[in-house]
Amino acid sequence: MKQLTTYLPLLFLLLLGACKNAKTGSAAQLTDDALMDTVQRRTFNYFWEGAEPNSGLAPERIHMDGIYPEKDQNVITSGGSGFGIMAILSGIDRNYITREEGLARMEKIVSFLEKADRFHGAYPHWWYGDTGKVKPFGQKDNGGDLVETAFLIQGLLAVHQYYVNGSPQEQALAKRIDTLWRDVDWNFYRQGNQNVLYWHWSPEYGWAMDFPVHGYNECLIMYLLAAASPTHGVPASVYHEGWAQNGAIVEPHKVEDIELHLRYQGCEAGPLFWAHYSFLGLDPTHLKDEYCASYFDEMRNLTLVNRAYCIRNPKHYKGFGPDCWGVTASYSVNGYAAHMPNERDDQGVISPTAALSSIVYTPDYSLAVMRHLYDMGDKLFGPYGFYDAFSETENWYPKRYLAIDQGPIAVMIENYRTGLLWKLFMSHPDVQNGLQKLGFK
Template identity: 85%
Template sequence: MKIRYSLLLLSLLLGFTQCKSPNVKPDRISNEALMDTVQRRTFNYFWDGAEPNSGLARERIHMDGVYPENDKNVITTGGSGFSIMAVLAGIDRGYVTRAEGLARMERIVSFLEKADRFYGAYPHWWYGDTGKVKPFGQKDNGGDLVETAFLMQGLLAVHQYYINGSAGEQVLAKRIDTLWRDVDWNFYRQNGQNVLYWHWSPEYGWEMNFPVHGYNECLIMYILAAASPTHGVPAAVYHEGWAENGAIVEPHKVEDIELHLRYQGCKAGPLFWAHYSFLGLNPTDLKDKYCTDYFNEMRNLTLINRAYCIRNPKGWKGFGANCWGLTASYSVKGYAAHAPNEQSDYGVISPTAALSSIVYTPEYSLEVMRHLYGMGDKVFGPYGFYDAFSETDNWYPQRYLAIDQGPIAVMIENYRTGLLWKLFMSHPDVQVGLEKLGFK
């Protein structure tokens, strides 16, 4: 798994009343009001905190104003896919007007039409003012198919939201359709292999050499590759590449909870593996020949994460039934993919882990949300809960990452109304792709 250290900017403390500590005691606010408070503030990361030229998601927002490599205006592709869905939910909820929302989406699409692409696939990062690629690493300076899939997941939901709308909305939907059709998923098979490769560079070609096998966060990439009406890959790419001819099936138990799939490099992965592909892809009753129930699989992955934190084998301060959640985030050891095992557990709680799992474990996730809300502005800022903290180390950085904020807002909306699931799953091409791969 590619360690995703997507990170970001901004110091807009311009008198937001939201910056103050919660003025309603956590035991007195209703679940609905609590969810709306968290969703609305997290939405603001992608609305007020967006990179101004593109309208897309800044990789990171640091309230302390300190950024590595002066990258406060760097845009994240995958995080922008999540941001588009979060903004769409905000439009539907009336956080902004429909006209304001359309204007923002038009700015986004105009940027994407001109920004650097590589056989239709976008890079991991861009410079927001120019649309030129910012290398994620020396050789990671071209197309990133996984990040592109996360972006397309969001764009296809927007397409469905606008396709039967006003004349202007329908025009935007058609422009999105062109971007979708331009992605050459077949090219990323590297000379016709039955597997998808993560990266291609105009300078270094395939030297990153990262064929993607499951299970991890990349399921959506294979589904969209099969779904493409212009560059769709055959089903064999999914079965031989992602599923490795059935080797992806590996029944086992962690924390005495059953899992059916093989998780790359570990027995149970970080929780973003239960989130990124399922922001638009609805796991409810979803199955294929390798997994009889994706919702139950992801729910069990969440329950394992919670059970590990309750057991708390390393004795961290604060871990428990109302404070759990291990995933990729900022950390006391830099950016890290925290997971429910002692090697990947640094005593860091990442709020996105439990909160974005609300669709799988609503009661338990709401317990965490309420507990964190009660901690006040130590962990809750103008754009929602800060990325991570450690009570053991008294470490409370006031910093945000787009790829962690996005799933919070999107999954809260999916729990409340299922909006993003309904939109994405209604796209005809998505239905074709799922059928091609044998999903039911």
């Protein structure tokens, strides 16, 4: 008995260590599918357990340190919520939650959206989740945000297709979603019938933000939905003259000795969220139009440019390499920043969403990053998946999340595994009509 008592503290420490290892473990112990499921399920929880309670929608940010700017814990995001409801759909389909639980959450979300502030049918970037009133994204950005609205509608149309042939209760919800979709006045955001879409409109400042949207960037989905609308659809000329600028969007060039075909706004190769946001529902596989022979190949090459830049690592940051790459818009040591694969916009920050959300384009390379980051342990992997960003050079590991970065991880892992969100969104008849209208094949 005396010998056993002597060893009890040691046994306790060994058991504690075993429990800790069981919680995180080593990526080498997991199959690819088990690793993806672990990451997807944790990330899904941002939008399920971490949701704002009144609306059911995604908080703009969750800081595990409890420190928030401007006391905005109850601020929710429209675009990030669009990504989040797609993540919830994948969770329903994978039995992370029951179908009944998922439907109840979707009903709560739609009930909120029916009453929340809208501006000619378009939603703002942010609301206060407890009231549904707009929280200005900036002084003059206190009205409709057509790009964030498009991200939200992309998710809602996937939900519509998930429920449209379901139970009477599910079909009733699909009908309510259809009304929200039809209420968005895309034509209004042409600012007087110009052949271009404007990003913002404010009831107080009108068109003062003055942001006509040209490609290529993250906004392709906005132009597709504007053309697809059965009630306020824009003519195809808005896409061809506004987004594609009469063909000027085509600009073949090489970055990191990798071919790109499109002109990227303000840079040679954009941040990787440009390969993600529009393609969470819009399936890039075999997708082409008169400006791009293969959107899948173009987005894969954009991903490969990002990886090649990080491997070359011209600024000699610690940790960058074949299993640790990916720069995109995220938190940084100096606040939020749009990191890009060039020396001007590279701050030595790796954003897990960059490589992980590109898994549909570069599965082997993205899984290598996933394994490496998972093996870095609790300083990167928390209750809602991988934290938003880190810098080994600065020894900077903030335990903070952003909705708009977490959502694409869960959605694109699901698209890689089953194509679920692609199948749902692409099956919507209005989406198919919009693609045909714009000349997509």
